[in-house]
Amino acid sequence: METPNLDWGNLPFGYVKADYNVRCTYKDGKWGEIEVSDSEYVPLHIAASCLHYGQESFEGLKAFRGPDGKVRVFRMDENAKRFIRSAEGISMQPMPVELFEEMVRKVVKLNERFIPPYESGASLYIRPLEIGTSPKIGVSPSEEYMVIMLVTPVGPYFKAGFRPTKVCLSRDYDRVAPKGTGSIKIGGNYAASLNAGQKAHDLGYAVMLYLDPKEKAYLDECGAANFYGIKGNTYVTPASETILPSITNKSLRQLARDMGMEVEERHIPYEELSEFDEVGNCGTAAVCTPIGQIDDIDNGRTFSFDMNEAGPVTTKLYNKLRGIQYGTEPDTHNWCEVIEFDR
Ligand code: PLP
Ligand code: COI
Numbered sequence: 001m002e003t004p005n006l007d008w009g010n011l012p013f014g015y016v017k018a019d020y021n022v023r024c025t026y027k028d029g030k031w032g033e034i035e036v037s038d039s040e041y042v043p044l045h046i047a048a049s050c051l052h053y054g055q056e057s058f059e060g061l062k063a064f065r066g067p068d069g070k071v072r073v074f075r076m077d078e079n080a081k082r083f084i085r086s087a088e089g090i091s092m093q094p095m096p097v098e099l100f101e102e103m104v105r106k107v108v109k110l111n112e113r114f115i116p117p118y119e120s121g122a123s124l125y126i127r128p129l130e131i132g133t134s135p136k137i138g139v140s141p142s143e144e145y146m147v148i149m150l151v152t153p154v155g156p157y158f159k160a161g162f163r164p165t166k167v168c169l170s171r172d173y174d175r176v177a178p179k180g181t182g183s184i185k186i187g188g189n190y191a192a193s194l195n196a197g198q199k200a201h202d203l204g205y206a207v208m209l210y211l212d213p214k215e216k217a218y219l220d221e222c223g224a225a226n227f228y229g230i231k232g233n234t235y236v237t238p239a240s241e242t243i244l245p246s247i248t249n250k251s252l253r254q255l256a257r258d259m260g261m262e263v264e265e266r267h268i269p270y271e272e273l274s275e276f277d278e279v280g281n282c283g284t285a286a287v288c289t290p291i292g293q294i295d296d297i298d299n300g301r302t303f304s305f306d307m308n309e310a311g312p313v314t315t316k317l318y319n320k321l322r323g324i325q326y327g328t329e330p331d332t333h334n335w336c337e338v339i340e341f342d343r
Helices: 049-053 076-089 097-110 187-191 194-202 247-258 270-275 312-326
Strands: 021-027 035-037 056-058 061-065 071-074 123-132 145-154 165-169 207-211 219-222 226-231 234-238 262-266 278-283 287-296 301-304 336-338
Touching: 021 097, 049 123, 056 076, 056 187, 061 312, 071 097, 071 312, 076 097, 076 123, 076 247, 097 123, 097 145, 165 194, 194 207, 219 270, 226 247, 226 270, 234 247, 247 262, 247 278, 247 287, 247 312, 278 312, 287 312
Parallel strands: 165 207, 165 287, 219 226, 234 262
Antiparallel strands: 021 035, 021 145, 056 123, 061 071, 061 123, 071 336, 123 145, 207 219, 226 234, 226 278, 278 287, 287 301
């Protein structure tokens, strides 16, 4: 097996062509066999519902190569369940958990040579997506669907890696509507966030921190990640209908409890930003990344944290989570599945 000529230690969070992707179609009321493809393209009808009416959802999860040589996939059952919720949220056919997991195992095995070496600190990002493929001009759900899983080796989501980032906050942008699709992972939410993200980048910030779209009073989603704050011995994160229930956040809450911390999931008023010892954002891509400064660009107010290095709690949580993912810390909650390669 030839190793790809990649600079493993300096991979960005981006797309690299791997060897294969896997696909499965839903047709005539049932899911078909898993198909393997080496093409980066999908044949689509020009009137496919995904192209016109946004019937598209996706997931993001990772496989890690440990120092013991084993490859672990993190909490794929959780991604499978969220994939079902996303499908149901936009009237698509949900894929059964077992089939989702089978596709993940298959795509990881088929692309073994693209799983980064342990020392690089990189991982294999797995991107499942579902699209409605039936031709539709009237606005109605597709009858046929395709699930595709592709993989790409990735480095850190934020250029600086595990270093404090600067984020901005503005009331001029909403990612989603109050009773909308914020709690599911559909492409449309990300399209709706692009202008805000671009605005943040243009001003020199990593991402936009949103306030809740209804009252503009509480902290909500943080770019494409969840927000958390540390106050003394307490881990606080927003309870909100408009954020995506992050699997990373769920894991960090458990790790925080394991460390004897209190965990609060509740509304976080904007003013409380000045009371946190540490703040950060978390997600599969972001892991947990410290935030060093939050600028409210509507009124010039700044909330300052440590811009030099990650705080002690964020560091502890980060090390624990990464340790479990790479197999250097005991996986006491059985979060990882070790992939068995057929030799
Ligand atoms: N929020 C948004 C909008 C996201 O895109 C993601 C990434 O998946 C997350 C939160 C974090 O979720 P997870 O930890 O499950 O990756
Ligand atoms: C993830 O963390 O998996 C995400 O989906 C974030 C972003 C790359 C969309």
